[in-house]
Amino acid sequence: MDGFKFKKSLGQNFLIDNNIIDKIMSNIVVDEDTLVIEIGAGSGNLTCNLASICKKLICFEIDGRLESTLKKRLACYSNVNLIMQDFLKADISTIIENCNLSKLVVVSNLPYYITTAIINKFIENNIFPDKFLLMMQLEVGNRITANVGTKNYNSLTVCLNYYYNINKLFVVKRTCFKPIPNVDSVVISMNKKIRKLSKDEEAIFLKLVRDSFRQKRKTLKNNLDSYDLNLMAIILNKLGKDLSVRAENLTIDDFVEISKFLFNH
Numbered sequence: 001m002d003g004f005k006f007k008k009s010l011g012q013n014f015l016i017d018n019n020i021i022d023k024i025m026s027n028i029v030v031d032e033d034t035l036v037i038e039i040g041a042g043s044g045n046l047t048c049n050l051a052s053i054c055k056k057l058i059c060f061e062i063d064g065r066l067e068s069t070l071k072k073r074l075a076c077y078s079n080v081n082l083i084m085q086d087f088l089k090a091d092i093s094t095i096i097e098n099c100n101l102s103k104l105v106v107v108s109n110l111p112y113y114i115t116t117a118i119i120n121k122f123i124e125n126n127i128f129p130d131k132f133l134l135m136m137q138l139e140v141g142n143r144i145t146a147n148v149g150t151k152n153y154n155s156l157t158v159c160l161n162y163y164y165n166i167n168k169l170f171v172v173k174r175t176c177f178k179p180i181p182n183v184d185s186v187v188i189s190m191n192k193k194i195r196k197l198s199k200d201e202e203a204i205f206l207k208l209v210r211d212s213f214r215q216k217r218k219t220l221k222n223n224l225d226s227y228d229l230n231l232m233a234i235i236l237n238k239l240g241k242d243l244s245v246r247a248e249n250l251t252i253d254d255f256v257e258i259s260k261f262l263f264n265h
Contacts, residue, residue: 014042015109015135017176021046027133027169027189028105030054035101037129039087039108039118042066044073050107051077056099060087088117093125104129109185110136116156128163132190141168141186153248155213159206161252164190196256198263205259212247212255219244227262235261 015021024046030036030053038059041047043066051057051074058081061070067084074080083090096104106129110118115136122129136144144160145168146152160166172185197205214223221243224232229243235258236242241250250258 013109013177013179013181015045015172015176016178017172018045020172020176021049023170024107024133024135024187025049025053027187028053028107028131030105031103033101034103034105034130035096035099037096037104037106039106040111041070041082042109044070046107046109047080048073048077051080054105055079056101057081058083058095058099060085060090062086088114088121092121092127096127105131105133107133108135110134115140119160123159123163128192130192132164133187134190135172135185135187138171138184138186141188144188148251149249151248154216155209155247158209158213158250158252158255160190162205162256163193163195165193166190197259201259201263204262205255208259208262209247209255212250216248217246219246223247228265231262231265232258 028036028050032055034055036050036054036057038047038050038057041059041061047057047059047070050059056079057077059070060083061067062085064084067082070082074082083095104127106122108118115134119132119134143152143154143157145166146154146157167189169187169189172187174181174184177185195202208224211226212220212223220232220236221229224243233243236245238261239254239257241254
């Protein structure tokens, strides 16, 4: 990759530390029924390792300048489908269905500016991989894994932790990338949970969470003024809370119980 001009607009920071690649690989378990999707293949350093262990690998890369490099590096692997496209514009549902494999693992060194958008694309398409193994900006990782009542706890925290058991695995120093970014990263594992709500209840849950955190420092009474506040007061009272509480002080189970209550009333 000598002479390659990295594009800030694409959030290009290629992972060059083989020790980190080995640590990522040690957290991936696949079998004959597993499809692996990599988002942002870059120069292919992680991609080649993934290709060597999985039945089928689909990797996305938005930068057309990298196509020839990736094709050369992956030429010996018949199990790889390289898609030179913006993942956010891909028909991901059809791509996954065509592979006809029962398990899905998603691996990515996420561009910092589209971390949330990429995760949301799966949720919005009702696709819930069995596992995400994601490298992201440390600050974003801290929000996703935040505890209730802390300043980092937000709507993303609640929604993702409803669907997944999330663990912060290890921090990756900025010097492990080329070019060196301005922040450190963290590798997060997300393993699918059994969901507690029906599809219709989940629609209420997702809207409720977004609305509750609309203005983070305001109380539920203010943020949920379009809801039936008498109903909200009843269920909050059952949970030992009232309308003066802020969203950051509600647990995921609280949001689940409120959603069930609203669905039934």
